[in-house]
Amino acid sequence: MEDKKADIFNCGKELFSSKGFKDTNVSDITKMAGIAVGTFYKYYSSKEKLFLEIFQNENVMLKQSIMKSVDLNEEPIRLIKKLMSLNISGMNSNPILREWYNRDVFSKIEQEYREDNGVAKFDFVYNIFFELVNQWQAEGKIRKDIDGELIMGFFLSIINIDNHKEEIGLQHFPHIIDYLAEFIMKGLMVE
Template structure:
């Protein structure tokens, strides 16, 4: 039975990547998985639930890749800038993760997204690694010791959210806004010693 769920997941992932969420329907997924439509509903309540599960897994894989590819012993400003840049590039290059910027879709899926662990699920891996890094930086006196680790995590986690509003910010200014925001956060965390 688990094999059918894996098949549905993999076929859904392929189709969402090829056609996008909106243009993929349950019958497309079941045809590719070679199962009956009713069988799909034994495993997933809806196309939305399947998409959220795939989205969360793709995002987890991206975060794991990012944390494994950056030099965590580098300058804190450069480490954070690199992590955020890799995250934004990864989101934009993955057709499933790119759906995050489809406002129509995510306004529809937002409730389910949060019910399925949404932001908590996405950031668990990154937060545990980042929390460890924050403790290391504090011990090495590279960042402020007077701020709660959770607050610092929230500052880092807030940066990717501004991309949802890049049209309001101004697409032409958006990359610089992101860079400066990261720089200002990190200067606020590091320049206290100067």
């Protein structure tokens, strides 16, 4: 049984990576996996559910890779700028994670996630960074008077600005991300 689920997962990942979410359908996945369409629905109630599971898996792997590549004891402003930069480049280079920026696709998937897990549960995107924020607050490196979830909202807004880089101006965009991360961190630092 688990082999079939793994086959569906792996075939879905391959097809979503090569064709994108919108151009992949359940019959494509089942054909590649060598199973009946009905078998797919024994494991996943929809294409969106499969995609979200794949997306979450890819996201966790990216975050783990990022966290292994940085020195968590580095000065907070420099570290957060690195984390933001690595996250954006990692998402842009992964065809599954890049779907985050396709608002037509991801808003539908996000809605399903919220229905299944509740509004407050859509935090897997920054759970590792959230732990870091909590650690910095406990160590007195950043302000404690601002809720950790609000701080994460500041950083999530930087990531979402990527959806508007053409409107902002591509020539300025990388610098804007860098400065916004710096400005946010300077505002959070304990004086």
